[in-house]
Amino acid sequence: MARRRWRLGLTLGALLAGTLAAGPTAAAEPTDYTLSVDQARTGAKIDDSMYGVFYEDINRAADGGLYAELVQNRSFEYSTADNASYKSLTSxxxxxxxxxxxxxxxxxxxxxxxxxxxxxxxxxxxxxxxxxxxxxxxxxxxxxxxxxxxxxxxxxxxxxxxxxxxxxxxxxxxxxxxxxxxxxxxxxxxxxxxxxxxxxxxxxxxxxxxxxxxxxxxxxxTYKGRANGLRADLAQKVADLKPGFLRFPGGCLVNTGSHEAYDEQSGWQRKRSYQWKDTIGPVEQRATNANFWGYNQSYGLGYYEYFQFAEDTGAMPLPVVPALVTGCGQNKATDDPALLKRHIQDTLDLIEFANGPATSEWGKKRAAMGHPKPFGLTHLEVGNEENLPEEFFARFKEFRSAIEAKYPDITVISNSGPDDSGSTFDKAWQLNRDADVAMVDEHYYNSPQWFLENNDRYDSYDRKGPKVFLGEYASQGNKFSNALSEAAFMTGLERNADVVKLASYAPLLANEDYVQWKPNMIWYDNDQSWGSANYETQKLFMRNVGDEVVPSTASGTPATSGPITGAVGLSTWATSAAYDDVLVTGENGGTLLTDDFSGGDGQWSKAADKGTWAVQDGAYVQSDEAAENTLVTAGDKGWQNYDLNVKATKKAGKEGFMVAFGVKDTGNHYWWNLGGWNNTQSAVEKTVDGAKQTMVQDTTTIETGRSYDLRVEVRGRQVTLFLDGKKWGSFTDDKPAEPFRQVVTRDKATGDLIVKVVNAQGSDARTKVGLGSGSKVERNAKVTTLAADPAAENTKDATPVKPVTSTFRGVSDTFSYTFPANSVTFLRIKTG
Missing domain, CATH: 2.60.120.260 (Galactose-binding domain-like)
Known part of the structure; x- marks a missing residue:
């Protein structure tokens, strides 16, 4: 799980709204498109395992969730080591x-x-x-x-x-x-x-x-009637997806902890890393451990149950083991050769537990639990989201070398850190390419806007390089607008199925009363469960994959973007900071705003509940070290092509400071976040309807008490940033957020062409579809449609986002079809 700025899913609000602009209240004039399918050619082959699920014990996804046990704290092992409010008699x-x-x-x-x-x-x-x-x-x-x-x-x-x-x-x-x-x-x-x-x-x-x-x-x-089994409704919802793989037992859950070994004499070491051997055997003999997400994990749901669940759902098991380099904000490499050797041996033992004969040491333990037949493990991932790529990779190579020496048929998967770009991502990918790694796990959680803008992300990836496992991705919300943007992105995943071999939305499960992270695919309480709009979208794609891509092209939507416009702003996040000498000048040198705060803060607008802002000693100071997102703004929303200059000083707190530009409102702006993420890196983030995406980033950190000169130059859609007179970075925000996306695949077993179209805009898409002159197709096509208001969200009480099936009786080699506004549509067309 990637812990980015919006990692603080504990405080949600508009940050996780993630909505696209809703369509007009009156019916908009349809937009005209063409969609041409080239049935004579074949694109990328799609593996049966392409779409799967990522399970992590977050949001009470195990105890109190998928694990069917109804008693909380059944062995009185809760402790303040797990949660400050816990005691042995909690619950x-x-x-x-x-x-x-x-x-x-x-x-x-x-x-x-x-x-x-x-x-x-x-x-x-x-x-x-x-x-x-x-x-x-x-x-x-x-x-x-x-x-x-x-x-x-x-x-x-x-x-x-x-x-x-x-x-x-x-x-x-x-x-x-x-x-x-x-x-x-x-x-x-x-x-x-x-x-x-x-x-x-x-x-x-x-x-x-x-x-x-x-x-x-x-x-x-329980699901499948298993003893020590799974909650039936939740497991069935996962099974209904028909997942190609099951990645487990988590992300941050895996690569955090002390890595200390169990000591029989001194007792159990809590807060140790997730180690699979702790989770097998009789449940009353399994260890209890602290969970990275702030509660207790009993390990009643352990590795044997994960393998069994994968088998029961027809999914390929894909375990993740720790590489002894912590991530998720901890960023520490354990330098203990003996400990590394033990973890590597544990991983070899895991493969034997999964695949070894019942006569082997670990195969015998599997058989004793009730499964003499091997589970058939083929893929295994080492590490998760490490921010120290060189330290991680040095250890990864030792894991891979040992695994390949004993089990050459196992695909060993590496990763590229917690973000879609940046210095860590670039360095990790370089190391993976240079070492000819088989597959690299990418993770990113971005705004719906980003997903609409990056449909072509994998078009330019090296076809001969490492394959991609997109192990965690989601836009920032569970509204239908979020699902639409993800669906548009997924058409690009399928088009590039020769590069992207595996993909899984994340997280999978959330108990509504124990939420550490949003968004989530499946929600539940004690006795009910419901799939989000994202779940319904994922299910459509996962049940209608096809075996190969059929090349297709579609016309685009006319671009309407102009220059970046907006006011300016100042902000902090869990930090006290002071600002002075704000100057905004137009491209012709005219002054738009100047403020040295000698006359107070009358030019600035602020929210009453967002920090404590006051003029102190001739500077504008935000003094609340706990307050987050304290944005104050000044100027005109229509400003364009300007320079913003400001002096900023961190006074105290966890992070640095933020300078905003292109500000429309509190949910639509850019800001230069210096010393963010607990003062480990800096970035420019673009916020659209409350959801963020990173435009450019580096590892700059901020010193307390030092004054920094910041300059932001905005020219059209080009932005250049200077820190203390030196160029810090630049970007051009000119990617179109194309709302009309498509991919076509072929199901060899049925002969169906599966035409998948996403129309993520408030107007119908009137489309001329060409299947090739003289194509032999049946007139009737099965249609499955998801269409709803962009702000619609499934809850326990109502599910406005759900598929509707129908029949279209007008298919020919060339025909017209109108794809509804804000919709995902699957047309299954019989051929030949």
Whole structure:
């Protein structure tokens, strides 16, 4: 997961709105296009695995999400190491005498905490979100590890346990009873829900002293009926995509942490990197770890379950292992040869776990879990979004060398950092090309505007160079406008399927009450799930891929862009900064604005809730070090072809300062962000309707207390920037945001031509389609259309963005079709 400026998905608002301008309220005059298909030629072949899904345990995607366990903190392992608000009894209420212990009486060395209950005491779990969700008539399987005697190693006598499932209105199922006898053992029972509720509570009451651990409640109806399985509705939504691959277990989740080894004597080391061996075997013996995204992960959903899910959905498994170079804002390389050697051996063992015979050391462990047959692993990724390309690549080569020596048929995938461009991206790609790497993982989260402007991104990639795995991408929102822009971009991915071999939208899942990141493909609460507009779009593409591209061309939309126009602005992000001597001059040298703040700040407009701005000591100072996006503006929205000069000084805080130009409003502008991303780099960012994209960037950092002279020259759509009199960078913002995009593919099994057209504008696209003179085609074509208001967003209560199927009865070698405003359309045309 890339942690860019809008990484702070914790504060969303307009930043993640990501909408394109909606069409006019009255019907606009249709725009005329032509679309020509050359059936005599064949374009890129498309692999069955091209489109897949990327799973990461973010937004409570595992515990409380895809993993079907209904009890939260089932083994009392929550800790302040995971979240400052956590304690060992988080999500539990107790009555009577109850205490969490960590002593020699524990269940095992990795499951360190357990609960001691005195006779006549009880403990109640509240589950996730609003409670434990049950459905009338469905069965739920309870289990607990228990031993009689509450403290130490005592196991005297019997401990009768009463199990109840209730909500505020009363019992949800008849009570059940089990009796703990002697030492640690697993006890089971089942409930059948008498009514439906999303606010259930599970209570375990004891009639005698008892020790409890791993208190669990699972729906019997898991995906494919698997024990320790997946929540059926969420897993089915993923399966319905027909994914070509499953990348797991995450992005930032993988390449962060301390990398410390488990020490049997001193106890479990929390906040260690994600290591696959921690996640297999009996669930009560799996480690618990802190999650990078701010909560606990039980590893009940582990590598075996990921491989099994990939197999169940027909997806190619694609695990990601840490390269011992942290990313996602941490930027540290672990320099420990012994540790590196161990992680490389762990990766070789992982391949054996997936592919080895049941007689091998790790294949035997897989077989013992219930899968004697190998999983058939073919691809494996090392590392994720490292910002230290040279340090990462040195370690990557050691991983690749060891893997290829023992498993030459495994494709080892590298990466290019967290962004679509910039110095890290360029250096990483150079290293990958020079070393003849098979495949490089690219990640980017950009504005809808960027996706409309970059349909041709892969047209110029070297056909002989490393292939591309687009492992994470999304525009900044879940509105239909976001999905439209992504769909337009995907036509370019398919057109370049000889270069882009794999692609997956990200993130996949989000629990609506535990959100660290937006946008997301599938949303859910305790008992409901719904696909976003992006999900519906991805599903259309993933279920209508085809086997090969059929070359096609389309006319474009008349360009209407003029010069960059707008006012100027000043801003900060989690930083206090001072500005002085602002001067804006026109291209003819005339003064448009001058302000040394000797007369106050009357020329500037500011929002009341965006920072604390005041004139201090002859400068304009923003003093709130916690405030983000504190933009103040001055001047005329119609200004063009001007120079902006300003002095800026960082006073305190995490980052540097921002100078804005081309300002239309708070959601539409450019700003030069110096010392951004925790003062690790600088960039010019363009914001359209609240969503950002990077125009140019470098590694400039900002010193506290030092005054910097900034100059921005705007000429037409060309911008040049100077820092202390030296040219810092420049860019030309002249890429057309083409709203009409197409790709045509052929499905060899059916003989269908699949004509895919995106019309991301507020007017219909009246189109003359040519399939070639004399083409033999059936008159009737199956049509699937997604069309909605650009601002439409699917929720649990309404799904305005959903596919509509119809039949078009007018196909010939040349025919006319009108593609609706703001739509994605798939025409399946029978040929020959």
């Amino acid at each position: 539990w209420d107790t009555s009577g005498s109850a205490q969490v212990l960590n002593d020699d009486g524990r269940l095992n060395a990795r499951n360190r905490n357990y609960l001691s209950l005195a006779g006549g005491s009880s403990v109640t779990n509240s589950g996730y979100n609003t409670g434990i969700a049950v459905t009338q008539g469905k069965r739920y399987d309870f289990s607990v590890w228990a031993r009689s005697g509450g403290t130490g190693n005592g196991a005297a006598g019997n401990a009768p346990l009463t199990l109840t499932l209730r909500d505020a209105s009363g019992d949800l199922a008849p009570a059940r009873r089990v009796t703990a006898r002697g030492g640690w053992a697993k006890y089971k029972a089942s409930f059948t829900a008498g009514r439906t509720s999303a606010t259930g509570r599970l209570t375990v009451a004891s009639g005698a002293p008892v020790a409890l651990d791993e208190i669990s409640l699972f729906p019997r109806d």
